[in-house]
Amino acid sequence: MTVYLDMDGVLADFFGGIEIKYGVDHWKSIQDREIKFKELANTNFFHTLPIFREDRGPRRAGASISCEIIRFVNKISDGDWGICTSPLRGDTMNSAYWKRRWLEDKHYMPPLVENLIITSNKHKYAWNAITRKPNILIDDKPDNIKRWTEAGGIGIRFQTNEDDLEEYLFVELEKAIERARTFEFKNKV
Ligand SMILES: [Mg+2]
Numbered sequence: 001m002t003v004y005l006d007m008d009g010v011l012a013d014f015f016g017g018i019e020i021k022y023g024v025d026h027w028k029s030i031q032d033r034e035i036k037f038k039e040l041a042n043t044n045f046f047h048t049l050p051i052f053r054e055d056r057g058p059r060r061a062g063a064s065i066s067c068e069i070i071r072f073v074n075k076i077s078d079g080d081w082g083i084c085t086s087p088l089r090g091d092t093m094n095s096a097y098w099k100r101r102w103l104e105d106k107h108y109m110p111p112l113v114e115n116l117i118i119t120s121n122k123h124k125y126a127w128n129a130i131t132r133k134p135n136i137l138i139d140d141k142p143d144n145i146k147r148w149t150e151a152g153g154i155g156i157r158f159q160t161n162e163d164d165l166e167e168y169l170f171v172e173l174e175k176a177i178e179r180a181r182t183f184e185f186k187n188k189v
Contacts, residue, residue, distance in 0.1 A: 003082070011066045017049035086120050126153025
C-alpha cells in the first residue's frame, strides 16, 4: 500500500503561481484563461510555484503546510509514499522535468524515486497487483478521485487552501490506511 500525493492544489499552489506570473490578485480576474494556460508550455512555470503556507496573503509567510503534509504522510505510511501528478497537456516532457526539479529543490522527493509518477492516467496506480492491496490517492480533483476509486483504490479529495489538515485530512488518511492494510482480496469466481 502506497500513499500518493497529488502536486497542484495539494503541495504546489498552482493558482498562486498563476497570480504571481500575471500580477493579479485572483486568477479568476485573468482574461482568456485558456490562452494563458497554454502559454505555460515550454516554460519553467512549474518550477516557480509557491508551496502552501499558513498565510496566503501577499507576503506568503508562515509555516509551510505543504511540508506538514509530507511529514505526516511519511510518518503514517512508514515512508511508503509517492507523488502522482499529471503533466501539462501538450507539454509532457518539459512540465515533468520542472515538476521533478521543484520536488528536489523543496526536498519533497519520495524515498523511492520510482514512486514519483507523472502520468495522465493516475488510476493505473490505484491497485497493487502483487500485494493485492489498494493504494491511496490524495488529490483535489474530484474526477481523479472518481477514476481512482473505480479502479480499486482509496481516494481522499483534499484541497490544501480549503480543507482542514488536522481535522479532515489526517483523520481521513488514518482511516484509509487502516482500510488498506486490513483489506482482504477476494477472487471473483
Ligand atoms: Mg491537483
